Amino acid sequence: xxxxxxxxxxxxxxxxxxxxxxxxxxxxxxxxxxxxxxxxxxxxxxxxxxxxxxxxxxxxxxxxxxxxxxxxxxxxxxxxxxxxxxxxxxxxxxxxxxxxxxxxxxxxxxxxxxxxxxxxxxxxxxxxxxxxxxxxxxxxxxxxxxxxxxxxxxxxxxxxxxxxxxxxxxxxxxxxxxxxxxxxxxxxxxxxxxxxxxxxxxxxxxxxxxxxxxxxxxxxxxxxxxxxxxxxxxxxxxxxxxxxxxxxxxxxxxxxxxxxxxxxxxxxxxxxxxxxxxxxxxxxxxxxxxxxxxxxxxxxxxxxxxxxxxxxxxxxxxxxxxxxxxxxxxxxxxxxxxxxxxxxxxxxxxxxxxxxxxxxxxxxxxxxxxxxxxxxxxxxxxxxxxxxxxxxxxxxxxxxxxxxxxxxxxxxxxxxxxxxxxxxxxxxxxxxxxxxxxxxxxxxxxxxxxxxxxxxxxxxxxxxxxxxxxxxxxxxxxxxxxxxxxxxxxxxxxxxxxxxxxxxxxxxxxxxxxxxxxxxxxxxxxxxxxxxxxxxxxxxxxxxxxxxxxxxxxxxxxxxxxxx
Ligand SMILES: [Zn+2]
Ligand SMILES: [Zn+2]
Ligand SMILES: [Zn+2]
Numbered sequence: 001x002x003x004x005x006x007x008x009x010x011x012x013x014x015x016x017x018x019x020x021x022x023x024x025x026x027x028x029x030x031x032x033x034x035x036x037x038x039x040x041x042x043x044x045x046x047x048x049x050x051x052x053x054x055x056x057x058x059x060x061x062x063x064x065x066x067x068x069x070x071x072x073x074x075x076x077x078x079x080x081x082x083x084x085x086x087x088x089x090x091x092x093x094x095x096x097x098x099x100x101x102x103x104x105x106x107x108x109x110x111x112x113x114x115x116x117x118x119x120x121x122x123x124x125x126x127x128x129x130x131x132x133x134x135x136x137x138x139x140x141x142x143x144x145x146x147x148x149x150x151x152x153x154x155x156x157x158x159x160x161x162x163x164x165x166x167x168x169x170x171x172x173x174x175x176x177x178x179x180x181x182x183x184x185x186x187x188x189x190x191x192x193x194x195x196x197x198x199x200x201x202x203x204x205x206x207x208x209x210x211x212x213x214x215x216x217x218x219x220x221x222x223x224x225x226x227x228x229x230x231x232x233x234x235x236x237x238x239x240x241x242x243x244x245x246x247x248x249x250x251x252x253x254x255x256x257x258x259x260x261x262x263x264x265x266x267x268x269x270x271x272x273x274x275x276x277x278x279x280x281x282x283x284x285x286x287x288x289x290x291x292x293x294x295x296x297x298x299x300x301x302x303x304x305x306x307x308x309x310x311x312x313x314x315x316x317x318x319x320x321x322x323x324x325x326x327x328x329x330x331x332x333x334x335x336x337x338x339x340x341x342x343x344x345x346x347x348x349x350x351x352x353x354x355x356x357x358x359x360x361x362x363x364x365x366x367x368x369x370x371x372x373x374x375x376x377x378x379x380x381x382x383x384x385x386x387x388x389x390x391x392x393x394x395x396x397x398x399x400x401x402x403x404x405x406x407x408x409x410x411x412x413x414x415x416x417x418x419x420x421x422x423x424x425x426x427x428x429x430x431x432x433x434x435x436x437x438x439x440x441x442x443x444x445x446x447x448x449x450x451x452x453x454x455x456x457x458x459x460x461x462x463x464x465x466x467x468x469x470x471x472x473x474x475x476x477x478x479x480x481x482x483x484x485x486x487x488x489x490x491x492x493x494x495x496x497x498x499x500x501x502x503x504x505x506x507x508x509x510x511x512x513x514x515x516x517x518x519x520x521x522x523x524x525x526x527x528x529x530x531x532x533x534x535x536x537x538x539x540x541x542x543x544x545x546x547x548x549x550x551x552x553x554x555x556x557x558x559x560x561x562x563x564x
């Protein structure tokens with residue numbers, strides 16, 4: 001069962017008060033499938049090419065049409081020039097890609113008895129997007145309008161896990177908890193709530209980009225264009241040139257150096273740097289397994305499960321700014337019932353990588369393999385991946401992806417993982433890999449307690465969801481036999497989408513470090529990172545915004561390193 005929807009909340013809220021973020025965090029304690037986004041690195045004129053080649057899809061999608069008008073022609077932007085080569089035809093796309101908008105249509109709720117509503121706010125209710133205005137309020141920094149609104153992502157409909165309120169759509173909002181409790185219009189008709197305690201809203205971000213005046217010439221700039229994070233501002237025209245915002249890889253961090261070297265072999269220009277953070281985590285075993293298996297679980301895992309959460313950020317220099325383009329969140333178990341595991345929990349990318357002869361998806365696959373290769377060399381024996389693509393419009397790590405970014409559907413993602421692992425095996429970067437069907441062929445997973453359970457990953461979700469389902473279903477007796485029977489469907493459904501990897505390396509694994517982890521209270525955790533981006537309006541919807549957001553992130557990294 002795919003519980004993509006459970007992850008809800010993270011994706012929506014803009015300009016959030018603290019309570020909203022906390023609220024979302026609470027909700028997010030649940031499911032969290034692995035996500036990969038594929039994309040095309042796009043320069044503006046290539047966006048237009050794409051439009052030409054996808055006319056049918058364009059016709060089908062009002063949203064996409066809307067985007068077209070938003071995206072047109074900031075080729076004049078000072079900040080957005082000099083994009084590198086396009087990587088439109090990437091490897092993942094070869095495996096039956098699904099356009100974001102198309103998937104969005106498929107995933108809309110279909111159970112409503114009411115006639116379909118015409119969704120989307122009228123133009124007048126949506127603030128001006130990021131586009132040139134030609135009006136008198138245009139600023140010279142980018143030739144865009146002075147008042148540009150920020151973007152927004154999906155909101156989660158509280159009535160149904162899989163239901164999303166997309167950008168520009170109307171929805172109902174709880175007056176008591178406006179950020180935490182939202183219901184789509186379709187679900188609201190039948191929702192069991194006090195309807196007078198709800199109010200109608202449109203899913204847009206009302207916050208506009210701020211401006212700042214040069215203290216010498218008085219010219220107004222968008223703070224984003226000025227990459228402004230300080231008190232005073234002197235524009236590049238007055239101070240004689242632009243600063244650079246380059247993040248170096250920390251030479252003392254072994255894995256960062258290893259990954260950066262691998263990445264830089266894949267790009268022609270635009271140096272790639274890497275920053276990673278590790279946090280020690282521990283969960284009680286009780287939370288991992290259903291009631292029936294508590295005793296077995298305690299015997300197998302002990303009373304707690306300890307692991308290291310690792311967050312890895314990749315940046316590439318574009319126009320003298322290290323721009324974030326790929327991120328990986330992993331869990332590293334030094335001893336999980338006697339085995340060592342590296343689990344890639346989340347991947348996310350934005351299409352701002354440039355200057356490579358390889359397709360972006362090829363670069364990502366090499367980076368994933370490089371991670372497993374490195375961990376194998378450090379003595380880890382097993383790796384794990386779960387192919388579970390995002391619901392279009394959801395943000396897992398980077399806040400607000402460009403609307404043109406393409407997603408792989410589940411089958412394409414499975415193929416992509418399969419082929420990258422195949423390639424890794426051939427190249428000797430990993431020793432071997434199997435999908436769930438192959439891994440369970442020898443009866444290894446005869447009992448639920450034998451399943452490989454990682455924190456908030458596939459099998460924990462499946463087991464707990466099965467328990468929840470049985471508890472509400474009064475027609476089937478709640479016992480172990482029925483529980484295991486109902487899992488058989490999941491075994492079939494999940495036969496191909498999760499992978500078990502044997503890592504290479506003969507070194508003995510050092511015990512879980514007790515201290516000196518390289519933690520970061522914001523960047524060390526995917527959710528706090530996303531919340532920070534939301535709170536600061538650090539978006540990745542355009543290169544211009546990705547540059548500013550990246551400079552903000554680099555500020556956090558440099559502050560943590562004691563640099564400024
Ligand atoms: Zn500007
Ligand atoms: Zn709904
Ligand atoms: Zn000036």
